[in-house]
Amino acid sequence: MNNKKLLGLACTSLIAGCLLAPVAQAAMELPESVKVPDGHKVTLETVGKGEITYECRDKADAAGQTEWFFVGPKAVLSDRSGKQVGTYFGPPATWQAQDGSKVTGTQVAVAPSSAGNLPYQLVKANPAEGSGAMSGVTYIQRVALKGGVAPAAPCTSADKGKREVVSYQADYIFWAAK
Template sequence: MNPIPTHKRPVLASLLLACLATTTAGAASENDVPQIMQVPADNRIVWRAPAEGVVTYECRMTQTDGARFAWVLAAATATLGAGQSGQTGAYKSPPETWRAADRSTLTGMETVRAASGPDRLPDQLVLANPSRGMGVLTGVTYIQRLVRAGGGVPQAPCSTANRGQQAQVKYQADYVFWKPN
C-alpha cells in the first residue's frame, strides 16, 4: 500500500470530515422532530415506512366554536412503502389501523397532534395497542406520522351550500414504528 503524499493529506482530511459530518447529521435526523413528538429513549425504530396517501375531508356542521361549517377529516388511506426493513403495508382510518404485508396488524390512539406546516396534515404520535399476528408490527409501542407534504384542509369554502361534500387531498409522510429496546 502506498502512503498518502504529504501535499494531499489536507484534502483527504477535509473529505473525511465532510463524510463524518454527513453521517452524524443523518443519525441526528431521527431526533429532528419536535420535542412533543419524541418517543421515550428506551425505544428503537423497527420500520420507517415512506407513505403515499389520501385524506378525505367532509364539509360538516361542527360544534367546536359554536355551530359553524368546517372541513372535517372523515377518512384516510395510505400505501406504506418498503423502508430499510423491506416490509410494505397499508394504513387506514378510522380507526387508526396499520397492516404490514406479513399480516401483522396494529391499531392505536393518537396522543399528540402537531402542526407540520401550512396546507399540511398534522404530524402525529400514536400509542400502539397490542398487535395482532406475528411480524414487524409485533411489540410496536409507538407510531409517528411525519408529514412531508400535502394532506391539509381543503381551501374551498365549506358552507350550507356544499354541506356533505367530500374532498380528497393527497399526502406524503413517513410512518415510523418503534419498539422497546
C-alpha cells in the same frame, strides 16, 4: 491494523451513519411533544403515499357554522427503496403490514409542521394483531409531511355532505421497546 482494514472500517462506519442519519436527523429536529420516550428503537421506517378524505359538516360547537371534517386516510406504505410493505387506513387509524400483522393506536401528541402540511404526530400503539412486522410496535411517529390538510374549497351550509379528497405523503416510523 493495516490501511486496507482501517479504510474498510471507516467506510462501514460512514455507511452505517448515512443509513441511520434520516432517523437521527428527524428525531433531533422534532418538537419534544412528538418524540418517542427513551428506551425504544426504530423497527421499521416507511413512506406513506395516499389520500385523506374530508367531509363538509356542521361544526360540533358552533351552531350554524360548517367545517371540513377529517373522515379518514388511505395510503400505501413503502420501504425506503419504494417496495410496498403495508397499508394505512382508518378509522380507526390502522397500519397493516404485508404479512397481515397490524396495529391501531391512540394519539399522544401532535405538533405543527410546515404550512400546508399535516402536523407531526406521535401515536401509542395498541398490541399488534397477528405476528409479523407490527409485533412489538409501541409507538408510531408521523414525520416528513407533504400536504394532507383540509381542502381550501368553501365549506358552507349548502356544501354539507360534500366530500373532498386531498393527496398527502408522510414518513411513518415504527418503534419498539429495546
